Amino acid sequence: MKRRSESLKNSCTKTAGLKLILLVFLVFGITGCAPWAPIIPEPPLPEASELINQFHLDENLIKNFAARGRLKLNSPQANYRVDINLAAIRPDRFRLTAIDFFGRFVLTLVSNQQEIRFLDHRQAKIYKGPNNRKTLGRFLPLGFDVSEIITLFAGGVLLPPHRQASVSRIEPGLWRLSLEGVEKGTVERVYVDPLTRRVKRIEIQREGKSMIQVDYSDYHNLDDRWVPFFIRLTDKQRESELILEYKEMKLHLEFPERFFHLSTPPGVEVIDL
Numbered sequence: 001m002k003r004r005s006e007s008l009k010n011s012c013t014k015t016a017g018l019k020l021i022l023l024v025f026l027v028f029g030i031t032g033c034a035p036w037a038p039i040i041p042e043p044p045l046p047e048a049s050e051l052i053n054q055f056h057l058d059e060n061l062i063k064n065f066a067a068r069g070r071l072k073l074n075s076p077q078a079n080y081r082v083d084i085n086l087a088a089i090r091p092d093r094f095r096l097t098a099i100d101f102f103g104r105f106v107l108t109l110v111s112n113q114q115e116i117r118f119l120d121h122r123q124a125k126i127y128k129g130p131n132n133r134k135t136l137g138r139f140l141p142l143g144f145d146v147s148e149i150i151t152l153f154a155g156g157v158l159l160p161p162h163r164q165a166s167v168s169r170i171e172p173g174l175w176r177l178s179l180e181g182v183e184k185g186t187v188e189r190v191y192v193d194p195l196t197r198r199v200k201r202i203e204i205q206r207e208g209k210s211m212i213q214v215d216y217s218d219y220h221n222l223d224d225r226w227v228p229f230f231i232r233l234t235d236k237q238r239e240s241e242l243i244l245e246y247k248e249m250k251l252h253l254e255f256p257e258r259f260f261h262l263s264t265p266p267g268v269e270v271i272d273l
Contacts (some may be wrong), residue, residue: 040173042194048165051190052176054197055157061225062154064089067249069229071098075141075240076134082106085242088154088254091147092131093260109139110262111146126264129273138273141240142233143212154246155216155228157190157199174200183207198226210237223251 022047066087073080082098091111098106108119116135118127129135133145140149148158164180170191177190185208202214212235216228229246264270 042196044163044253045167045169045175048167048177048179051167051175051192051197052159052165053132055159055190055199059154059156059223060152061223062090062156062227062251064253065154065249065251066253066255067153067246069244069246069248071245072243073140073240074242075238077141080106086153087255087259088150089255089260091152092150093209093255094146094150095260106195110260110263111136112257112260116146119262119265119268120169124242125270125272126262126268126270132196135273140242141238142235142242152214152233154233155199155219155226155231156206157202158188160188162186162188169194175208181206185209199228210235220246221226222249225251 009013012014031253064086064087068083068085071082071084081125082100084096084098086094086096088094092111094109094111096107096109098108100106105121107121108117110117110119110128111131115128116131116139118139120127127138129138131146133143134147136146137143142149144152151158160179161182162179163182166178168176168178170176173194175192177192177195178192179188181187183206184228185206187203187205189203190199191203192199198219200215204214206212206213212233215234216230218228218230219226220229221227227246227249229249231242231244233240233242233244
């Protein structure tokens with residue numbers, strides 16, 4: 001009887017111990033998970049004009065910037081993956097310097113009000129032409145002009161003149177601003193996170209041609225302005241894709257005007273476009 005009593009006592013002690021362990025596991029298992037957060041309801045759909053005004057305000061917050069990072073371009077004209085330093089002042093001053101894996105200069109692209117100059121360091125040639133979409137397209141074959149590239153590289157939204165605008169909720173957690181342009185066949189769609197109002201994707205169609213898609217992600221807060229550090233531009237019609245990954249960006253810097261002019265180094269051939 002004594003042994004049976006001790007055995008029963010040990011069994012009860014083990015059972016109580018298991019219950020205690022289970023209770024501790026449940027308590028700490030639950031509280032050890034990610035802290036509970038309330039489900040934030042999705043806000044009501046805004047008017048299209050409200051989103052458009054917000055995008056204009058966001059754009060005005062970045063008048064100029066400088067950044068360094070990595071750029072990858074795949075197109076029929078060129079394929080390269082380089083480190084870059086770039087600087088820009090709205091609307092048309094832009095400078096991009098590309099450096100290869102060994103630290104050698106590959107190209108320098110400079111634009112100002114008058115012209116675009118492209119220095120190919122390997123071929124010792126400068127190509128120059130008027131500051132327009134056609135000239136820039138020879139080096140960044142994506143169908144944009146300099147002011148549009150600056151806007152996109154700063155994480156902004158291109159807002160063409162439009163005759164109709166609407167906002168729709170296409171799925172939980174995603175709004176779409178649709179703009180029907182004044183020019184025939186011009187359509188733009190901007191996909192927005194309802195809670196943060198950050199842009200996730202832009203689709204641009206011009207003259208009824210295939211869409212150019214812009215994807216934004218990896219947002220960083222810079223001086224109270226959220227800027228995407230990962231940007232992908234895809235143009236299926238031109239079979240071109242540009243991926244830009246920032247490592248660092250500075251806003252509200254001042255640059256001397258000469259920074260956006262490119263002189264001709266000795267021995268370099270100049271080719272007019």
